[in-house]
Amino acid sequence: xxxxxxxxxxxxxxxxxxxxxxxxxxxxxxxxxxxxxxxxxxxxxxxxxxxxxxxxxxxxxxxxxxx
Numbered sequence: 505x506x507x508x509x510x511x512x513x514x515x516x517x518x519x520x521x522x523x524x525x526x527x528x529x530x531x532x533x534x535x536x537x538x539x540x541x542x543x544x545x546x547x548x549x550x551x552x553x554x555x556x557x558x559x560x561x562x563x564x565x566x567x568x569x570x571x
Contacts, residue, residue, distance in 0.1 A: 527551040
């Protein structure tokens with residue numbers, strides 16, 4: 505994988521990690537204020553989708569090596 509592509513993927517991962525953390529803070533705030541459980545569940549689902557995206561991109565950067 506070219507260095508430029510790898511750098512772009514790492515930048516995307518950093519952005520997604522920040523977004524994941526932002527969702528975590530938002531979810532905690534919603535829980536503290538007693539927000540609707542359905543809205544909290546939707547936010548958690550979006551947070552999980554971001555984590556899945558991060559994992560997929562990390563797999564592209566670090567290939568599996570079969571020994």
